[in-house]
Amino acid sequence: MKKKLVAMMMVTTLSVSVLAGCGSKTNEPSEGGTTTTKESTGGEETTADATEQPAKTADDTVKIGCVMMNLSNVFYVNAMEAGDAAAEDWNAECIWKGADSKLEEQVALIENFIQQGVDAIFVDPMDAEGIIPVLEKAHEAGITCVSFGNFVDADFCYCIVYDDYNNMYKMGEICGKYIGEEGTVANFIGSPGNYVSDNREAGFKDGITENYANINLLPSQPANWDAALGNSQLTALLAANELDALFCMNDNVTYGLIEAIEASGQDTVVFSNDGDIEACELVKEGTIKADCLTGAKRAGYYGIKTITQIVRGEIDSQKNYLPSHFVMNEDMKKFCEDNGLSDGMSIMTPDEAIYCYDNYREEFGPQS
Amino acid sequence: MGNGALDKKYILKKVREYSMVLILVVFLAVMQILQPKFLSPANICSILYSVSGSGIVAIGAMFVLITGGMDFTAGYGVALCGVVGGFLYSKSGSAIVMIVGCMITGMLIGLTNGLIVTKMHIKSFIATLAMMFTIQGLIYIICEGNIVFLDDPLSKWLGKGTIGGVIPMQALILVGMTALAHLLLTRTRMGTYTYAIGGNEEAGRYAGVDIDKYKILVFSFAGICTGVASCMMVTQVSMISPTIGSTTLMDAIAAAVIGGTSTLGGKGSAFGTLIGALIIGVISNALILLYVPTNAQYLVKGMIIISALYLNQLMNVGEK
Secondary structure (H helix, E strand, O other): OHHHHHHHHHHHHHHHHHHHHHHOOEEEEHHOOOOOOOOOOOOOOOOOOOOOOOOOOOOOOOEEEEEEEOOHHHHHHHHHHHHHHHHHHHHHHHHHHOOOOHHHHHHHHHHHHHOOOOOOEEEOOOOOOOHHHHHHHHEEEEEEEEOOOOOOOOOOOEEEEEEEHHHHHHHHHHHHHHHHEEEEEEEEEEEOOHHHHHHHHHHHHHHHHHHOOOOOEOOOOOOOOOOOHHHHHHHHHHOOOOOOEEEOOHHHHHHHHHHHHHHHHOOOOEEEOOHHHHHHHHOOOOEEEEEEEEEEHHHHHHHHHHHHHHHHOOOHHHHHHOOEEOOOOHHHHHHHOOOOOOOOOOOHHHHHHHHHHOOOHHOOOOOO | OOOHHHHHHHHHHHHHOHHHHHHHHHHHHHHHOOOOOOOOOHHHHHHHHHHHHHHHHHHHHHHHHHHOOOOOOOHHHHHHHHHHHHHHHHHOOOHHHHHHHHHHHHHHHHHHHHHHHOOOOHHHHHHHHHHHHHHHHHHHHHHOOOEEEEEOOOHHHHHEEEEEEEHHHHHHHHHHHHHHHHHHHHOOOOHHHHHHHHHHHHHHHHOOOHHHHHHHHHHHHHHHHHHHHHHHHHHOEEOOOOOOOOOOOOHHHHHHHHHOOOOOOOOHHHHHHHHHHHHHHHHHHOOOOOOOOOHHHHHHHHHHHHHHHHHHOOOOOOOO
């Protein structure tokens, strides 16, 4: 009896947790009268129409199947929260799924969404090429395909992307100029092969190497978005090098790197990316010299809003760039202006960026 | 003559026993030649910091491997312990509450693994794989994307404190956990039965050993190790986020196997695992200091690990 009870408890705990973890959501009515489907397990038994569907009107709810890399990642949690807010504002319904960072899981989820007959698929692909065959299938079923963060090279696929290469190129220019055009610089990336990571790495690298011949840019360190791993890597680098500056492409890892710098006692200047609130606070106190605000929430809101506009025929551009802003203090802003680095840049103070981070509705909402 | 042969046999036995230590020494020597700053105090500390968390996870993994099982929950387990600890810290502001929370969460993960394996009769390989997904889901539910910064003096001391200004606190904890694991394996009934389960589980069962009880104990201990490792990693970076430590699993299992733990069960030692963890740490550190290009780092690391394992195997040929 006791054993059976334990077994039943374990099965229940496991099932509940697995359902929760694998992204199974129940329908919850949300403010504004729309229905935000939060992680539903399952598919309505509808077969997608293989013909091109007519454009929806503002009164039609746009049903979007969202396939993210991993819903436990801070970025996607925030993007999902804001995406649901956009669904409320723009009359859409989002079904969010995490793929445990596996391409094959993303393919299976998209197949499932095709069966459900969603209006659009919003995917942050693990592999921008590997995802094309299943997206072609979705396209043939009349579903609008939109990639998130990652550019998918297929005519029918729309993309919500950051202008990462140009932003990070500019960051490289600012960094190099700030340290006097010479010295040693380290660069911390996400994971090689990831489009966003590769693009940001290439931008920063080119920004340094094309402009400053006397800067020794060390090989990039793959921190895999893990602050503890980044901390270990930087601790090793600092043991053998005097680092003048470092750039890290995501704030979450930057916090761990700052700890390593403090422990080493070196005077390394830090440049980062994402524009998270905590990072903006560090910009304010001078620990981070410059950051670039993309913001997971802004990206999530902008993504869902743009998809509804594409489905309704209001937008036709294949590449849709999320507006981004450089975050720096007044003295740094003046430094950029004095050195001719601020052309074409949108610069915000940390306080403005913090406000912007959470007020995405004001920036991109129907009233904007 | 007879004594000479005996001595030779004895020396050979010792060489085999400590083959991984020799490989580690060779690594250190080669690296010192290639990079003169490799054995500097700062870099030695850097290696110790980097292996302390994963080394403790490796000790837990070693226990499960000795029983012939496998535990895939360690990586995300570290992250879950941290997230729970962070939640408790944000509510209480106390590092002690956070530490206790991490340890209890780790123990509960291990306990659940043990119960699934023994009471539901699911192979540990599959059970812990399913638990890994469960843990990911729990991280998502609990964390909701929040980052918690640790500014408590105790967490600062745990993360960056040193003894005598030289030895990192974290390295001492690793050594302490290794000693505890050694005592458990060699001086307690739990240790004897851990080897017995891995050697021949059925024979142990016929001999009246409560196999299920000891398997649950082993998984729970592995879970506690996960909790301790989580505390160390989050205090090292003074923050808690859901991705911290999630990349630890493979390094930990590799460290245990390099350290002589058999994946078939019945064999392994705490000291060997410590050496395995150090070898992994030295390789990772070397790749950074030799400026190996990013894309080649995983490849080179994998190849060095395979070489080390093969070398170890060659040195142990004829042992049986």
